[in-house]
Amino acid sequence: QQQVKQSPQSLIVQKGGISIINCAYENTAFDYFPWYQQFPGKGPALLIAIRPDVSEKKEGRFTISFNKSAKQFSLHIMDSQPGDSATYFCAASEDYQLIWGAGTKLIIKP
Amino acid sequence: DVKVTQSSRYLVKRTGEKVFLECVQDMDHENMFWYRQDPGLGLRLIYFSYDVKMKEKGDIPEGYSVSREKKERFSLILESASTNQTSMYLCAIAGTSGANVLTFGAGSRLTVL
Numbered sequence: 001q002q003q004v005k006q007s008p009q010s011l012i013v014q015k016g017g018i019s020i021i022n023c024a025y026e027n028t029a030f031d032y033f034p035w036y037q038q039f040p041g042k043g044p045a046l047l048i049a050i051r052p053d054v055s056e057k058k059e060g061r062f063t064i065s066f067n068k069s070a071k072q073f074s075l076h077i078m079d080s081q082p083g084d085s086a087t088y089f090c091a092a093s094e095d096y097q098l099i100w101g102a103g104t105k106l107i108i109k110p
Numbered sequence: 111d112v113k114v115t116q117s118s119r120y121l122v123k124r125t126g127e128k129v130f131l132e133c134v135q136d137m138d139h140e141n142m143f144w145y146r147q148d149p150g151l152g153l154r155l156i157y158f159s160y161d162v163k164m165k166e167k168g169d170i171p172e173g174y175s176v177s178r179e180k181k182e183r184f185s186l187i188l189e190s191a192s193t194n195q196t197s198m199y200l201c202a203i204a205g206t207s208g209a210n211v212l213t214f215g216a217g218s219r220l221t222v223l
Contacts, residue, residue: 009150034210034211041217043200043202043214043215043216043217044153044212045213046212046213049211089152093210097210098155098210100152100153102151102152103150
């Protein structure tokens with residue numbers, strides 16, 4: 001009930017392509033869905049987040065798509081760049097406790 | 111911007127040693143967290159603290175303890191380190207944007223031999 005399942009575990013995308021990372025959850029009480037980005041040697045940093053009252057949120061090249069009925073949400077990175085190479089974590093929150101996905105290591109090939 | 115500092119970036123310890131990991135914030139935030147990060151397992155919450163001398167167990171508190179004597183400082187203690195505690199340890203604070211919006215330190219990579 002408390003898990004957040006993230007896929008794929010790793011992803012290689014050509015520069016300029018679209019990177020897509022997916023997450024699924026079971027607990028319908030979750031009310032906040034952030035994505036964090038982590039570069040090697042750094043801690044994770046908040047990238048973008050969404051609440052379940054909207055189906056999409058866009059910030060620059062990064063978009064969260066949210067499907068409440070399917071209990072899924074995904075991160076789309078448009079025009080992927082080598083600088084986007086990082087590990088991405090999805091998470092879900094209820095009552096301020098974050099439940100984390102396992103992470104996706106994204107590599108953008110030049 | 112708030113800064114979260116983990117003073118020890120890399121540590122190598124022997125089995126049975128006592129290990130202290132320290133985390134310091136430069137603002138007056140109340141909520142502080144210790145996570146453990148392992149490949150394929152994401153981030154797992156060890157302990158969190160919502161005020162001085164207050165602490166709550168997270169998902170994996172066994173083998174760990176914490177100390178928060180001052181608001182800006184939150185320490186993670188491994189009383190007797192074991193090899194299965196080899197990991198990356200991340201400290202985080204919850205800021206003014208919301209209690210579930212976290213700012214992380216750079217991490218402390220601990221190797222227990």
